[in-house]
Amino acid sequence: MDLRLTPEQEALRQEVREWLARNLVDASKHGTVAGREWQRRLAEGGWGAPAWPVEHGGRGAGPFESHLIGQELAQAGAPGSIAVIGTGWAGPAIIAHGSEEQQRRFLPPILNGAEIWCQLFSEPDAGSDLAALRTRAERSAGAWRVHGQKIWTSYARESDYGILLARTDPESKRQQGITCFAFPMQQAEGRLEIRPIRQMDGRATFNEVFFDGAEVPDDHVIGEVGGGWAVAITTLMNERTNLSTGLGTLWGDGPTLADLVSLARGTELTPMQRQKVANLHIVSEAIRLTAYRMLSTNGTAASVTKLAADRWGQQVNELAVELLGMDGLLTDDQGGRARAGFAEHGRQGGFPPPIGWQRAFLFAPALTIGGGTTEVQKNILAQRVLGLPRER
Ligand SMILES: Cc1cc2nc3c(=O)[nH]c(=O)nc-3n(C[C@H](O)[C@H](O)[C@H](O)COP(=O)(O)OP(=O)(O)OC[C@H]3O[C@@H](n4cnc5c(N)ncnc54)[C@H](O)[C@@H]3O)c2cc1C
Incomplete structure (x- = not known):
């Protein structure tokens, strides 16, 4: 598989970057109102729901292009979106199964952040x-x-x-x-x-x-x-594909591997800890490249990326807390080095607000539960991708 960007994809990336350079200023506020405002601004720029068809206000972006846009937003530190369930799960279900009247009624306010x-x-x-x-x-x-x-x-x-x-x-x-x-x-x-x-x-x-x-x-x-049930299946497939599109360890949100590396650079590491950091970097590259491959296959295979990314996200946050030592016991508001290593890569405002290492570590067990548990993803892969027999 050729992983170089085509000239069209390169141009798209450039377009997002230029838009972000002009619009990311003053996107550092937290909370629901700020989250709606950021979604409105995204929609005005044409980035509110890139995967939606053009007639509904999207760009008709394919899975790879959507992923590319998500990565650029995350890399620039763009706020997390409060509108994600609307744009990523409910909106596509209304586009696939809703009446024209419902599409006219519900899609515009999802897109511009007026209705969450x-x-x-x-x-x-x-x-x-x-x-x-x-x-x-x-x-x-x-x-x-x-x-x-x-x-x-x-x-x-x-x-x-x-x-x-x-x-x-x-x-x-x-x-x-x-x-x-x-x-x-x-x-x-x-x-x-x-x-x-x-x-x-x-x-x-x-x-x-x-x-x-x-x-x-x-x-x-x-x-x-x-x-x-047919609508539920559309929603669940989109949920699985839409989780983890950013760079962060918490379903694309939260601290990134780069944050961990910054933390590790400022910490005296044991040989084992150095190996763990290197291993997490290798796994992260493997997940990134696998995600590209999965984006060009059918939706069921998204379970491969979810399985790998969820456990990896937990391991990054576990290691961060280990490296922080006693400071790892403190939450963001108790001081210590809760956000050590975040300087360069921390996300700006949005909803929910960015969190430090300890809260990220405490949230991480949810990764292998939400959006379909690890065991359920394995069942999907066994039955629908590998064609193994069902248990009796
Ligand atoms: C952070 C987070 C956000 C969420 N947000 C939402 C939301 O907005 N809306 C919403 O509707 N839901 C939401 N959920 C719920 C989520 O979809 C469920 O938690 C998930 O589907 C698992 O269901 P359960 O918690 O009932 O666990 P159960 O289904 O009871 O599973 C318990 C255990 O049994 C295992 N298990 C179950 N069935 C099988 C099987 N057939 N084979 C092997 N093992 C099996 C599971 O893997 C798990 O370990 C969220 C969950 C989390 C963690």
Whole structure:
């Protein structure tokens, strides 16, 4: 495989760089408002959702070009995007399965950051086995009433809409009888409760969501009533491909390998630690080149990159905390050397705010769970890529 950029790809890279040189100034603020503002600015520049078709405000960029743009943004220290679930997961599902009217209604505000989306899929007894979901929606006078519970919903409190999977046929089993909705997160008092879940890194980026008769208009059904599983598959494939497009160790976000190398340069290393740093560099190159190869194959193979990148991200953060010694026990706000080595490569503002080594280390175990666990990725590879028999 020839990994050199074509003249068109080189020109695209140059275009992103020039745009970033003019627009990255003053993109250092944190929080939801700043996150929406950054997405609006990206959209104005034509970088809001590069993979979307041109008629919906994208650039029609292929997987490699999208990856290239993501890498350039990350390399320049661009803010993390609060709009990622909208642009990366929900938007493509609406483009593939939504009506023209839904596309006109929902896509522009996703693109320009006016409406933020979350993903209402996982439930307490339906994670890897998503088809076991029990949240139900019942038809009622031109609308649907939702009852049940979701969990691990990232950014639920910041979101305007959620892409929701609910069972609309109470008699149905597994993948049948599930419908996908564009669910409005603003609901009448008492119909929706969002409870933040405190994570061990001290933040609360995900939530429990309780529905008690929450209402969704009938025209917010995406795809067919009872045909939600097909929409879910589109969403999950996009989720897997969109995770880890940047340079950071936390799904493309957070500290980078370059940050670790800077930290290592300022630390007295044992021979074993030197070897670990070198090994992580080698693995990082292998993942980068494998990702290029996977981008030109089918979506299922994205599991290869996710598997390798998730464990690598954990190892980088584990080694950083080891190198920090006693300072590794301190969180960002407790002083110490929480952000040692970040000077050159730290990301600017955005949402959620950048974090130091200790919080990154405490978040890293989530990498091999979210977006499909390591075991689930291995099952996908075994069955759909390698064609091995299913367990009996
Ligand atoms: C940071 C983060 C953000 C998230 N954000 C969202 C979100 O915004 N919206 C949302 O809907 N969900 C979200 N999730 C939830 C995520 O999709 C689930 O955690 C994930 O699908 C695993 O489901 P589970 O937690 O129920 O674990 P389970 O499915 O209960 O798995 C428990 C263990 O059993 C193993 N296992 C399960 N089935 C098999 C099998 N068939 N073969 C082998 N091993 C198996 C798993 O690998 C795991 O080790 C998020 C998760 C994380 C960590």
